Every structure is written in structure tokens, then in C-alpha cells.
Amino acid sequence: MMTAIQRILHQFWTEISSSLVPLMVFVTGVFTAIILGRLSKRLFMAAGIPDSVEGTTFERTVNRLGTSTTGILSWMVTLFVLALAVGLTLSIGGLLGTSYYAELLRGYLLRVFVAALVIIVGLILGDKVQVEIQNWLQDIKLTEVALIPPAAKYSILFVATLVALEELRIETLPLMIVLGGYILLLIVFGAIAFKDLLAAAAAGMYLIFLQPYTIGDTITVDEKRGIVQEVDLFTTYIESEGEEFILPNHIVMRDGIMRDR
Amino acid sequence: MTGVGGIVADLVADVDALFVFSPSGANFEEIRATVDVPVVVVDTENAVGAESFIELPLQFTDVREQIRFALEGGIDQELIDTGTMVLCAQRLFDDGLDSFTRVRAGEFSQTGIYDLFVNSRAEPSVIRAVLEVVIGLGKKGQKGKPVGALFVVGDAGKVMNKSRSLSYNPFEKSHVHVGDPIVDVMLKEFSRLDGAFVISDSGKIVSAYRYLEPATEGVDIPKGLGTRHMAAGAITRETNSIAIVLSESDGLVRAFSGGELIFELDPEAY
Structure with missing residues (x-):
């Protein structure tokens, strides 16, 4: 009699734990994601990111979409942690092999996250550099000079894209060659032009x-x-x-x- | 209606140009959209991006001086001529434009105050920085006691050749420029000793303790001013420099150019 009850209890416990633990992990994960998102937003604010990105095209575009650069960045943190939580839940629930989860965590998820971050930083940096050079050159009323700020911006975007693609393990060799040629041209022309x-x-x-x-x-x-x-x-x-x-x-x-x- | 509209209508009747002093961006946009006469912005910097702009070397507290400077600037830049009737919109009390002055551009005799800042050999920003230093010195003095000082700005090579050293030059082989943060303190200390400061066109402090030796013959400065002013007037006549003097006796700041006294101002008012 006692053993029967014990067995039932044991079975009940395993049932509960196999469904409840993943659930708890998931709920904790969601909360952690939200809290981390909020915290990172505050951190970005404190780091003065809103001020430093003010006036850039990227900031204006995301403003029109009803958010801000800090908003997007903190959302990315939230999503990243959320994805981790989902993966963890699935692997504990036995739906996803633990090795797969480790692979996911170590590999693609992190890379996508870094790539997105690189692109965003590239966009903002490109805008910022463009604005700075424009301010610097504003007294020069020469049409050709207007080409320099966008050129600088797109150079930065190009490099950021390259880094992001590299991060995602996508073949970038032809683009690398283009970049190499471009830098070589800059150095050669720069050396000739600025020799004196x-x-x-x-x-x-x-x-x-x-x-x-x-x-x-x-x-x-x-x-x-x-x-x-x-x-x-x-x-x-x-x-x-x-x-x-x-x-x-x-x-x-x-x-x-x-x-x- | 208050019934004063008629007076205001007289005030603004057939003016040829509008001078707006230190407008805010919104102010300026509104003015540009509604006013048909040429609009000239007068400010310490062209923050609103106006096409016609006169740069003030400092924020004058005396309204007359400010208008006078702007009118001379306008004539110099050929935005207006002496016959132009100008309406000046200014801010005296609060944040908005609150006072209007109607004045004919030829009302004042040309003193060259605008010319001094803009068309001197030295860069306007340098003259401005020196003026600020001198006003600061005039306000605080040396440990509460009034000090005198003489700054010769621009054409430093010639000035150096028309002067001799009274003492070891503390600025030799240094790379200090007026406007650098440390300079105020340094100049204040060095102003304790006699002699002039020589400053180059680009603002480099070339020397302190210079005894100026220009020919003072024929230099006409107002009676009652001492040797420091005489030296200042004379050096600007012999070279293309300008001189800014802080008087030890009456505490006023005076500027000389071409051997003439161009303007004087009271540092306490700034």
C-alpha cells in the first residue's frame, strides 16, 4: 500500500517537475529579459547615448517609427535574453538537445546579435562622421567638397557591413578585395596629394x-x-x-x- | 486696442532695413517670413544662419554702442549706406525682442570701431579674446588694486623691432595663445610689471615686458591720458597693429588704431 502511494507520489513529482521546471525557467527568463532590457536602457541613457546620436539619420528614422536608438538597443538585449530563455526551456523540456542549445548559444544567436549591433553602430557612426565633416566644411562653398561627407559615411557603412557579414560567416572575400583596393587608392592618392x-x-x-x-x-x-x-x-x-x-x-x-x- | 498703434506706425514707417539683435531661432523665422525689407542679424555668432550677418565682438551692455557698432558694420559690409533708415529690434529685458529703435545709418560719425575688429591685421577672434582678457583684468585688478596693461595686437614682427625688452621674456619659446584657459592667470600675474604685451596676428603671445619705442611725434591722443596711452597710440601709427590699453588711473579700457583712439569702455559695465 505504502509503496503504491510512494510510486504515485513519485510519478506525480516527476510529471510536475518535467512540466513545471521548464515553465519556471521560461517565466524567469522572460522577467530577466525585461529587467535586463530596462536596465540596459538606463545604462545607455547614463552613458549619454541619446545625446551623442542626436540629429543622426538613424535616430530620426527610428524616431519616426516611434522608438529611439536606446530603445532599439535595449530591445535587442531583451530579445537576445528571451531567445536564450526559450532555448533553455526547450532543452530542459527535452524538445531540444542540450548540445544543440549550446551550439545555438555559442554560435548563431550570438553572431546575429553582434552583427546587428555592428550594423547599428556603423549606421550611427557613419551619420555622426558625416555631420561632423559637414560642420567642419560648412564655410567652404565649393560643390566638389559636398562629396566628402557622404563618401566618409558610406565608407564606414561599408566596413561595418563587412564586419557584420564576416560575423555571420558569409563569404566576404570579393568585398574584402574591393575594400583593400579602396584603401590602397586612398593611401596612394593621399600620399601624392599631401606630400608637400x-x-x-x-x-x-x-x-x-x-x-x-x-x-x-x-x-x-x-x-x-x-x-x-x-x-x-x-x-x-x-x-x-x-x-x-x-x-x-x-x-x-x-x-x-x-x-x- | 490701446490707441498707441499710431505712434508705432510712425516709428516703423518707411524704414529701409531691419536690424535684429540676438534673435532666437523662432523669432528669426517669423521675421524672415513676414518682413519685406532686408533683414540683418547682429549677434556674437550667426546661430540662426542668416544671410546678412554682423558679428558683435562682445555683448555690449550700452544700447547706443551696440547700435553704433551694427550700423558701422552694415555700412562697411555695404548692406546699407549712410542714408538708410534702419529699424533696430533688440532685447533689453526679457527673452523676446522688446524694444525698437529708429535710426538713420549716418547718425553717428564713423569711429572705425567695426573696422578695428574686422579689418585689422590680427584675426577678429584674437582681438576679441584680448579685449575679454583686458576687461577681466579691469574688473578684478591685481589683488583688488587697479592695474594698468597694454596689449599690442598684430604686426608683431614690426612691433618687436620697434621695442626692446625690459626683462627676461617669460613667453620665449612658449606656445601660448590668447584664449587658452591658463592665459588669464598668466597675464594677470605678468601685468604686475611694466611694459607691453605683444601678440601676433594669429594670437600667439610673443612677448611680455616690452618697452615700446615708437616716434611719438604728431600723435594726438586726448589730454589727460598718460604715457601708456601715448605709447599705445604711437605704436599703432608706426605699425599696422592695434593697441588695447587698460588705464590704471581711471580703470577704462581704450583701443587705438592708426594712432587714433577708437573707443573706450568701462569694464565694470560688462
Whole structure:
């Protein structure tokens, strides 16, 4: 009699535990997800993310959809934890093999999460850089200059996409080659275009820190004689009667300086 | 109706231009949408993105000075001429525009105050920074005692050649520019000793303790001013610099350009 009752109780307990434990895990998981979402939102707020993304296209787009960048990020955290909870529930319930769950956790889920994060950061960073460069160039009324900010933005987006695709283990070799070519072009053109500026700046460092001549000295450089009016990173201003010479600093270094005593 | 509309109508009748001083963005949008005469914004910075803009070197507290500066700026930029009737909209008390002044652009004789800031050799921001330093010095003094100071701004190479050192130059091989945060304290300390500060076109402090040796012959400054002002006037006549002087005796700040006194202001009012 006793053993029968015990057996029934035991069976009852196993039944309960096999259905209740997954349920409890699931409910706990959902709550954890929501709480973590809220907490991360506060954390993002405290980190000043709303201020730093203000005015970017991404922020404006998600605002139109009724949320914000911090909202989206915290939603992603919530979803991620939720997916973990579902996976855990299923694996405890025996519907999903534990090894599958571990694989899911370690592998794809995390990668999707990271990829999404990279894309969002890329979008925001791209917008931010575009706005900054635009502000910086706003006084230059030259049509060609307007190409630079979007170019910078799309370069950043391109790199972010590459990283995200790489994270998802999608074949990116052709895109990598494009990126490599692009960077090579930038370096080659940059080196050619900025050759003189770089040389002048390097010479300017020397002139500024060691000051072989200073404002008020009369010097002769490259057969141009006058009073030094200003020395900055790239140029030296020499003024003589009615004439002002603006000499790139590398010329000063190359030709040498004659200082009148 | 209050019945004062007629007076206001007289005030605004056939004006040729509207000068708006430090408007808020909303203010400006409204004005731009409704006003048909040319609108010029006058402010310390062009925050509203107006097409016609006159930059104030500092927020004047004296309304007359402010209007005078704006009118000179307008004439200099050829936005208006001396015959233009200008309506100035300003904020005296609260946040909104609350007072209107009707003035003919040629009302004041041209003093060159606008010219001093905008068309000097030195950059306007540098002159502005020096003026701020001098006003700060004038307000606080050195440990409560009034100090005098003389800043020669721009054309530093020539100024250095027309002056000699009174003492070891504390700014030699330094890279300090006016407007750097530490500068206020440094200048305050160095103003204890005699001599002028020399500042380059880009704002670099070239030297302190300079004894200026320009020819003072023919320099005409108002009677009652001392040698510091005389030196300031004379150096600006001999070089393309400007000089900003803080008087030790009356505490006023005066600016010289081309050997002439351009303006004077009381630092206590700022």
C-alpha cells in the first residue's frame, strides 16, 4: 500500500517537475529579459547615448517609427535574453538537445546579435562622421567638397557591413578585395596629394619647437628677406617693405635660414 | 486696442532695413517670413544662419554702442549706406525682442570701431579674446588694486623691432595663445610689471615686458591720458597693429588704431 502511494507520489513529482521546471525557467527568463532590457536602457541613457546620436539619420528614422536608438538597443538585449530563455526551456523540456542549445548559444544567436549591433553602430557612426565633416566644411562653398561627407559615411557603412557579414560567416572575400583596393587608392592618392603638406608640417614641428628664429627676427630664406611675422605648422610669414612672403616650412628647411644679427 | 498703434506706425514707417539683435531661432523665422525689407542679424555668432550677418565682438551692455557698432558694420559690409533708415529690434529685458529703435545709418560719425575688429591685421577672434582678457583684468585688478596693461595686437614682427625688452621674456619659446584657459592667470600675474604685451596676428603671445619705442611725434591722443596711452597710440601709427590699453588711473579700457583712439569702455559695465 505504502509503496503504491510512494510510486504515485513519485510519478506525480516527476510529471510536475518535467512540466513545471521548464515553465519556471521560461517565466524567469522572460522577467530577466525585461529587467535586463530596462536596465540596459538606463545604462545607455547614463552613458549619454541619446545625446551623442542626436540629429543622426538613424535616430530620426527610428524616431519616426516611434522608438529611439536606446530603445532599439535595449530591445535587442531583451530579445537576445528571451531567445536564450526559450532555448533553455526547450532543452530542459527535452524538445531540444542540450548540445544543440549550446551550439545555438555559442554560435548563431550570438553572431546575429553582434552583427546587428555592428550594423547599428556603423549606421550611427557613419551619420555622426558625416555631420561632423559637414560642420567642419560648412564655410567652404565649393560643390566638389559636398562629396566628402557622404563618401566618409558610406565608407564606414561599408566596413561595418563587412564586419557584420564576416560575423555571420558569409563569404566576404570579393568585398574584402574591393575594400583593400579602396584603401590602397586612398593611401596612394593621399600620399601624392599631401606630400608637400606633410613635408611642411614635419619641418614646421621642428621650427615651432626649437625656434631657430622667432617673430621679429629678420631672416633671409630662398633669397627672400624680411621680418618674421608668424610661424605656424605649415608656413612661415616673412614681411619686407610692401611684400609678404608665405613660405612653406619645408622650403625653409631645405634652403636653410640666414638670420640677420 | 490701446490707441498707441499710431505712434508705432510712425516709428516703423518707411524704414529701409531691419536690424535684429540676438534673435532666437523662432523669432528669426517669423521675421524672415513676414518682413519685406532686408533683414540683418547682429549677434556674437550667426546661430540662426542668416544671410546678412554682423558679428558683435562682445555683448555690449550700452544700447547706443551696440547700435553704433551694427550700423558701422552694415555700412562697411555695404548692406546699407549712410542714408538708410534702419529699424533696430533688440532685447533689453526679457527673452523676446522688446524694444525698437529708429535710426538713420549716418547718425553717428564713423569711429572705425567695426573696422578695428574686422579689418585689422590680427584675426577678429584674437582681438576679441584680448579685449575679454583686458576687461577681466579691469574688473578684478591685481589683488583688488587697479592695474594698468597694454596689449599690442598684430604686426608683431614690426612691433618687436620697434621695442626692446625690459626683462627676461617669460613667453620665449612658449606656445601660448590668447584664449587658452591658463592665459588669464598668466597675464594677470605678468601685468604686475611694466611694459607691453605683444601678440601676433594669429594670437600667439610673443612677448611680455616690452618697452615700446615708437616716434611719438604728431600723435594726438586726448589730454589727460598718460604715457601708456601715448605709447599705445604711437605704436599703432608706426605699425599696422592695434593697441588695447587698460588705464590704471581711471580703470577704462581704450583701443587705438592708426594712432587714433577708437573707443573706450568701462569694464565694470560688462
